[in-house]
Amino acid sequence: MSAPMIEIKRVSKSFGPLQVLREVDLAVGRSEVVCLIGPSGSGKSTLLRCVNFLETYDSGDIRIDGRLIGYRDAAGGRQPMPARELREMRREIGMVFQHFNLWPHMSALQNVAEPLKRVRGLKPAEADERAEAMLKRVGLADKAGAYPGRLSGGQQQRVAIARALAMQPRLMLFDEPTSALDPELVGEVLEVMRDLAAEGMTMLIVTHEMGFAAHVADRIAFIDSGRIIDQGPPKKVFHESDEPRVRQFLQTYHDRNSF
Amino acid sequence: MSLQVFLHYLPSLLSGFGVTVLCWSAGSIIGLAVGFVVTLLNRLRFPPLHWLLRVYVEILRGTPFLMQLFLLYAGGPFIGLRLSATAAGIVGLGLYSSAYFAEIFRAGFAAVPQGQIEAAMSVGMRSWDILFRIRAPIALTATIPSIVNMLVILSKETVVLSIITVPELMYQMQTMAAETFTAFDAIFAMAVFYWILVEAVSRAGRRLEIKVTAFMAREAAA
Numbered sequence: 001m002s003a004p005m006i007e008i009k010r011v012s013k014s015f016g017p018l019q020v021l022r023e024v025d026l027a028v029g030r031s032e033v034v035c036l037i038g039p040s041g042s043g044k045s046t047l048l049r050c051v052n053f054l055e056t057y058d059s060g061d062i063r064i065d066g067r068l069i070g071y072r073d074a075a076g077g078r079q080p081m082p083a084r085e086l087r088e089m090r091r092e093i094g095m096v097f098q099h100f101n102l103w104p105h106m107s108a109l110q111n112v113a114e115p116l117k118r119v120r121g122l123k124p125a126e127a128d129e130r131a132e133a134m135l136k137r138v139g140l141a142d143k144a145g146a147y148p149g150r151l152s153g154g155q156q157q158r159v160a161i162a163r164a165l166a167m168q169p170r171l172m173l174f175d176e177p178t179s180a181l182d183p184e185l186v187g188e189v190l191e192v193m194r195d196l197a198a199e200g201m202t203m204l205i206v207t208h209e210m211g212f213a214a215h216v217a218d219r220i221a222f223i224d225s226g227r228i229i230d231q232g233p234p235k236k237v238f239h240e241s242d243e244p245r246v247r248q249f250l251q252t253y254h255d256r257n258s259f
Numbered sequence: 260m261s262l263q264v265f266l267h268y269l270p271s272l273l274s275g276f277g278v279t280v281l282c283w284s285a286g287s288i289i290g291l292a293v294g295f296v297v298t299l300l301n302r303l304r305f306p307p308l309h310w311l312l313r314v315y316v317e318i319l320r321g322t323p324f325l326m327q328l329f330l331l332y333a334g335g336p337f338i339g340l341r342l343s344a345t346a347a348g349i350v351g352l353g354l355y356s357s358a359y360f361a362e363i364f365r366a367g368f369a370a371v372p373q374g375q376i377e378a379a380m381s382v383g384m385r386s387w388d389i390l391f392r393i394r395a396p397i398a399l400t401a402t403i404p405s406i407v408n409m410l411v412i413l414s415k416e417t418v419v420l421s422i423i424t425v426p427e428l429m430y431q432m433q434t435m436a437a438e439t440f441t442a443f444d445a446i447f448a449m450a451v452f453y454w455i456l457v458e459a460v461s462r463a464g465r466r467l468e469i470k471v472t473a474f475m476a477r478e479a480a481a
Contacts, residue, residue: 054377083386091383101378105396115382118392160378167382 003066005202011060022226031200035213038223044206052093094164094172100156102148108159109144134162154185171202268435275431276452289353294360319358332423348420367402407464
């Protein structure tokens with residue numbers, strides 16, 4: 001059996017005296033969609049950010065397609081990975097952020113084309129062509145020339161997804177992609193993500209959209225206080241969990257969302 | 260003041276205005292360039308260099324421009340630095356303003372949202388590309404109003420150069436006042452020239468700002 005796309009083994013991390021991840025184990029297979037859920041401050045975003053090493057981890061292993069990210073095991077112990085190698089690995093990992101993080105001085109098209117030119121080394125014409133195709137794919141062909149400040153949150157997030165996808169990553173990370181959006185704009189972003197999942201993209205998603213998680217995820221992992229305390233198919237975690245903390249969290253969620 | 264007297268001195272006032280514009284623009288270019296380099300070097304986070312640049316900025320911001328100018332012009336020859344009055348004026352203005360520009364740029368860089376840098380890191384961009392394609396353009400856009408403001412201040416700081424006999428507008432005005440005993444008229448003539456300069460600079464700055472920040476309009480079409 002080939003290695004999982006993401007393999008997280010006994011990963012721990014502290015911010016000073018505060019331990020945010022405690023020996024976390026999690027694997028995401030090829031074409032699998034895994035949603036990380038849990039209360040705020042539980043460490044789910046930190047865990048996601050460790051996967052492309054935007055956040056360092058203190059101990060344990062995170063392997064992408066079998067390759068350790070962020071560190072290199074050397075004779076004298078573990079050493080930071082050379083910057084060039086880290087960049088090579090990050091090219092293969094698409095990331096979508098809660099606050100979109102588009103570059104405000106570039107149009108939608110330029111935002112998508114810039115990494116293709118700088119990182120993939122495409123010629124400007126090729127980069128623009130691929131960027132246009134990507135914008136079309138997320139339904140924004142007509143917004144190519146618009147600057148981020150002129151786009152709605154949902155449109156900005158779709159441009160951000162196009163920017164990540166244009167790099168043709170092997171997997172995608174989503175860090176609360178709809179949390180900063182007005183409720184009526186959430187749907188358009190989730191729809192793009194649903195299509196992506198259907199096409200077989202490997203996805204690790206931190207989200208509070210339980211409905212989306214229930215329908216799209218192959219597996220749900222529930223994090224509390226830096227530990228994965230339950231994981232399994234959505235049906236099992238959402239309806240049959242034995243963990244009181246999971247049941248309590250979901251109960252609160254249901255109470256808040258029913259009126 | 261009779262029109263005749265004014266016309267008599269017009270050529271020297273115009274030449275003074277030319278020297279003022281030259282010192283101001285050349286000094287500003289030096290200041291912007293040196294200030295930007297100071298900011299970039301500070302970003303290397305190399306402690307001894309950081310400390311040295313801190314001292315540089317603090318000395319230039321913490322002492323009067325007039326004193327710096329005297330030191331450069333009169334003290335320069337003692338360390339083998341012989342500059343003409345105008346050259347000393349330009350270099351002095353450049354160094355003096357570089358400290359302020361460095362602070363403006365530093366604040367601009369600090370204001371770039373970390374998330375936009377992380378987005379660049381997440382696609383695997385090199386630090387060099389992140390600096391010049393992402394960080395610097397966003398930082399510079401944010402600093403345009405402060406830079407224009409500083410340029411306006413500098414255009415008036417050029418009067419100090421008259422003290423070391425740079426034949427700029429103030430110097431010409433003083434000559435005119437001394438020769439004609441018409442202090443008030445001469446000052447008025449000078450004020451008009453400075454006003455023209457300041458107005459031109461701020462107008463150009465506003466246009467630049469509107470042009471460059473047009474895309475920053477937030478949620479205009481949300």
